[in-house]
Amino acid sequence: MTTTTHASAIAATGLRKSFGDKLVLDGIDLYVPAGTIFSLLGPNGAGKTTxxxxxxxxxxxxxxxxxxxxxxxxxxxHAVRSAIGVTGQFSAVDGLITGEENMLLMADLHHLPKREGRRVAAELLERFDLTEAAKKPASTYSGGMKRRLDLAMTLVGDPRIIFLDEPTTGLDPRSRHNMWQIIRELVSDGVTVFLTTQYLEEADELADRIAVLHDGTIAAEGTAEELKRIVPGGHVRLRFTDPAAYKSAASALREVTRDDEALALQIPSDGSQRELRAVLDWLDSAGVEADELTVHTPDLDDVFFALTGPARTPDQTKENVR
Structure with a gap:
């Protein structure tokens, strides 16, 4: 990260937007420090693209x-537009011309001198591993190549803030991981990335902070770890092969959920080392040996469904873990 990480790249308060009688954004606040990745999560229609x-x-x-x-x-x-780049859900690449021609067209739009435009285009094509395909029509590119070209075109103007609106939608896992690496490299150069995505793993992997948008409001905001801690459901699962050991453990442990068919017990836990040690100490002191012990902690999937599902309470709606 650069030394500018504590400065504000994006700051919005009371952001509202309606289309007709449909309220899409209901006074949301957003703050994104420079040189970081901020991810906005939400179901379809939540208002991310808006x-x-x-x-x-x-x-x-x-x-x-x-x-x-x-x-x-x-x-x-105008000053804002000079500072930003945008890559949307749908590629801005013109498939009728080559990758290089797409880049040079973008250089012309940024009013770069011809020689400078060619230099920038060549450097970006090389950076995004598109040099060999540069002379081929973009229509022949794979989905991952088109996304890389799209992002390379966005970088022609050297923006310090980039909006990536679901940039890996439809990509195969390898192409998605390649795009993640490119995003990390941009941020290591001091670029700020505002990322919207429906891939929870993507936000977990990349984002310094995450906000969950639902029904026009920010349902929760924090680091991935902070968000995971607000959702109940973490547990330790003990499985036994000896029915006697299972019954002994089930009768001795409190607040345990039994699965008699699988001979398994589920103990509420936040997954911390302290709680796990307590379970192991109890097993040792009781002389009970479990054949399998697994720990489940809530992930971003659990967070997403808890915050955007139909059964949320009013308190959950305004949960914020700044």
Missing amino acids: AVKILSTLITADAGDIRVGGHDLATDP
């Missing part, structure tokens, strides 16, 4: 104080 479009000046907010790259979005949108 938030990106507002922050990247593509549409206007109904209300809210928004600063991007230190510039007021309402009074100086």
Whole structure:
């Protein structure tokens, strides 16, 4: 990370947006330190893309104080556009021309001199492992290659803040992991990444902070580990092959869920080393030996379903773990 990680790259308060009578964003607050990856999670229709479009000046907010790259979005949108790059869900690549021509077209749009444009295009094509395919029509590229070209085109203007709106949708696992590595390298160079995704593993792998958007509000925000701790359901599972040992353990342990058919016990736990040691100490002192011990801690899937499912309570709706 760079020394600018504590500065604000994106700061929005009271962000609201409606389309007709449909309220999409209900006064949300967002803060993204420079040089970090911030991930906005949410189900389809939650308002993730709307938030990106507002922050990247593509549409206007109904209300809210928004600063991007230190510039007021309402009074100086041109300065904001000069500081950012956007890669959307759908590739902006023109399949009728070559990868190199796509890059040079983008260089022209940024008003780079011809020689400078060719240099930047060549460097980015090499960086994204597209040099060999540069002279081929982009329509012949694989999905992963098109996404890499799309991101390379975004970088032509050397933006310090990049909005990635579901950048790995439809990619195979290898291409997705390649894109993750590219994103990490960008951030190591001091770039700020605002990432929307439906892949919870992606947010877990990449994001410094995560916000879960649901029903127009931020349902929760924090690091991946902080979010996992707000969801109950962690447990230690003990499985036995000896029915007598199973019955002995089941009768002695409190707050245990029994599975008589599988000879398994489930003990509530936060998965911490302290709690795990307590279970092991109890087994030793009782002279009971489990054949299998597994630990389950809530993951981002559990967080996502708990916060965006239909059975949430009002308190859950406003949970925030800053």
